[in-house]
Amino acid sequence: MSAPPAGGPVAGAESAEALAVPATGGGANDLAIRAGQCGIGIALLLAWHFASGRLIDPFYISAPLAVASKLWTWAADGTLWLAFSYTFQAMILGFVVGSLAGFAVGFALGRSDVLARLFDPYITAIYCMPKIALAPLLILWFGIGIESKVAMAALIVFFLVFLNTFSGVRDVNPLYLQVTAIMGASPLQQLRHVVFPSAAAWVLTGLKVSVPYALIGAVVGELISSNRGIGFLIGQASGLFDTAGVFAGLAVLAVTGIVLNAGLKKLENRLLRWRGQR
Amino acid sequence: MIEIKGAAKTFRTGARVTAALEPIDLAIADGEFVSFIGPSGCGKSTLLNMIAGIIAPSSGAIVHDGRTVAGANTATGYMTQQDSLLPWRTAAANIALPLALRRTPPAAIDARVAQMLALVGLANFGGHFPAELSGGMKKRVALAQILAYDPPTLLMDEPFGALDAQLKLIMQGELMRIWENAGKTIVFVTHDLAEAITLSDRVAVFSSRPGRIKAVETIDLPRPRDPLRIQFEPAYRAVHQRLWDLLAPEIEASRAEAFA
Ligand SMILES: Nc1ncnc2c1ncn2[C@@H]1O[C@H](COP(=O)(O)OP(=O)(O)OP(=O)(O)O)[C@@H](O)[C@H]1O
Numbered sequence: 357m358s359a360p361p362a363g364g365p366v367a368g369a370e371s372a373e374a375l376a377v378p379a380t381g382g383g384a385n386d387l388a389i390r391a392g393q394c395g396i397g398i399a400l401l402l403a404w405h406f407a408s409g410r411l412i413d414p415f416y417i418s419a420p421l422a423v424a425s426k427l428w429t430w431a432a433d434g435t436l437w438l439a440f441s442y443t444f445q446a447m448i449l450g451f452v453v454g455s456l457a458g459f460a461v462g463f464a465l466g467r468s469d470v471l472a473r474l475f476d477p478y479i480t481a482i483y484c485m486p487k488i489a490l491a492p493l494l495i496l497w498f499g500i501g502i503e504s505k506v507a508m509a510a511l512i513v514f515f516l517v518f519l520n521t522f523s524g525v526r527d528v529n530p531l532y533l534q535v536t537a538i539m540g541a542s543p544l545q546q547l548r549h550v551v552f553p554s555a556a557a558w559v560l561t562g563l564k565v566s567v568p569y570a571l572i573g574a575v576v577g578e579l580i581s582s583n584r585g586i587g588f589l590i591g592q593a594s595g596l597f598d599t600a601g602v603f604a605g606l607a608v609l610a611v612t613g614i615v616l617n618a619g620l621k622k623l624e625n626r627l628l629r630w631r632g633q634r
Numbered sequence: 635m636i637e638i639k640g641a642a643k644t645f646r647t648g649a650r651v652t653a654a655l656e657p658i659d660l661a662i663a664d665g666e667f668v669s670f671i672g673p674s675g676c677g678k679s680t681l682l683n684m685i686a687g688i689i690a691p692s693s694g695a696i697v698h699d700g701r702t703v704a705g706a707n708t709a710t711g712y713m714t715q716q717d718s719l720l721p722w723r724t725a726a727a728n729i730a731l732p733l734a735l736r737r738t739p740p741a742a743i744d745a746r747v748a749q750m751l752a753l754v755g756l757a758n759f760g761g762h763f764p765a766e767l768s769g770g771m772k773k774r775v776a777l778a779q780i781l782a783y784d785p786p787t788l789l790m791d792e793p794f795g796a797l798d799a800q801l802k803l804i805m806q807g808e809l810m811r812i813w814e815n816a817g818k819t820i821v822f823v824t825h826d827l828a829e830a831i832t833l834s835d836r837v838a839v840f841s842s843r844p845g846r847i848k849a850v851e852t853i854d855l856p857r858p859r860d861p862l863r864i865q866f867e868p869a870y871r872a873v874h875q876r877l878w879d880l881l882a883p884e885i886e887a888s889r890a891e892a893f894a
């Protein structure tokens with residue numbers, strides 16, 4: 357019981373300090389933040405645990421232990437792995453297809469003023485449309501198998517990566533192109549040494565923000581129509597008024613998101629080290 | 635030889651028309667050190683950009699070694715007024731870039747980069763990214779970069795403006811030494827009259843905008859010159875006085891226009 361109050365304020369004080377002094381290593385600070393983060397998680401779980409059945413009917417919010425036992429059951433009988441691998445597969449395929457296509461098209465349009473101007477209104481139109489609304493159409497086209505989930509994820513990812521690549525390629529500082537030309541760079545060398553590295557920050561951002569969207573795309577596809585995957589598990593549990601099942605599905609999605617995001621952040625920090633300390 | 639033949643520049647951005655430079659005529663001989671000095675906005679950078687082939691003259695032409703400049707002038711090394719180091723390359727990698735573009739063998743690149751870093755006093759900073767360098771350090775890396783590939787002509791736009799007074803004098807001495815040994819042609823833009831006199835064979839004084847060359851003065855102070863002491867010599871004083879009398883009215887005119 358004493359962990360959360362002790363952990364919270366300490367982390368707060370430490371983080372204020374971390375802001376004041378742009379930490380160059382901050383091992384101790386990092387540790388305190390981690391502890392604080394765990395503290396908050398434990399506090400929330402405890403609050404949930406004690407609220408359930410006392411303040412709020414477990415029918416609506418279930419309870420942490422019930423969710424854990426549900427997860428355990430799913431894990432034990434293989435349901436969890438089957439559903440997860442199905443969703444994960446759809447997500448990764450969608451991510452790969454969408455980001456490759458988005459990069460290619462974004463690059464082509466970004467390099468050509470004429471193409472960019474020709475397609476501009478259409479890009480804006482599609483950009484403004486909520487892609488989720490296309491899910492029924494995609495199911496009509498691709499059926500209720502994995503293809504429609506891949507398509508859903510790919511479509512969302514495509515636009516995010518496309519727009520970022522497009523902006524990144526257009527954003528190249530003309531000064532860099534000029535000075536490299538004077539140094540004798542060929543257009544191909546400029547592409548390699550200036551345009552790609554300059555756009556990389558944008559493209560990486562596009563990739564990073566699109567990972568959770570790929571997950572969303574796949575799960576939405578499953579929620580609307582499917583007989584497999586985490587989205588299906590959630591939908592099915594909800595149909596059976598099994599709140600613990602719904603929360604168990606959500607927990608799996610949340611953890612997947614956190615792990616993917618952490619990995620991408622690491623990658624980004626490695627590739628964009630040149631931005632220096634902020 | 636750089637021949638500026640009636641080169642003029644008018645910028646048109648939408649409805650706005652800016653006459654930056656009136657027709658300029660000037661010939662810069664091989665191995666000569668020429669400085670441009672004049673009030674802010676008089677078109678010094680514009681003229682340098684035209685020599686570098688980054689922008690085309692609105693009329694007239696620039697002829698470099700017998701060829702009319704059209705497109706990037708690869709016979710020059712250009713140290714631009716704004717920082718042009720690629721932020722995603724370390725100092726060493728930036729210096730290596732022009733060599734890599736020429737497909738120089740890696741071992742030769744490494745040796746040259748180390749030599750250049752030492753030359754500008756940054757031997758320990760090769761692994762730093764531009765974001766991790768001070769303004770003056772970035773300028774020194776940029777200098778090392780254009781010296782690394784040994785172009786016959788150097789265009790330098792206020793290269794030492796960001797340096798502190800002492801370092802500036804040291805770098806001036808370094809640049810003169812390099813210039814005297816390598817026989818390069820240098821076109822140098824500066825706000826600093828003392829710097830122009832210390833370094834140059836000739837100084838071109840620009841009028842306020844639209845810029846024209848008001849006068850070209852030959853600086854016949856003996857070489858080698860010592861940037862740390864030259865300013866105390868009577869001959870220097872006389873030259874300074876002469877040029878200041880040419881420059882001061884232009885600075886006043888440009889101030890009068892700006893704050894009218
Ligand atoms: N790309 C551009 N588009 C429009 N106007 C420009 C452009 N570049 C320069 N100018 C204008 O041309 C004039 C000359 O600019 P330039 O940069 O050559 O001045 P400068 O002599 O180098 O000044 P400073 O000493 O402040 O660097 C200025 O009035 C500027 O506003």
Ligand SMILES: [Mg+2]
Pocket residue numbers: 678679680715791
């Ligand atoms: Mg300028």
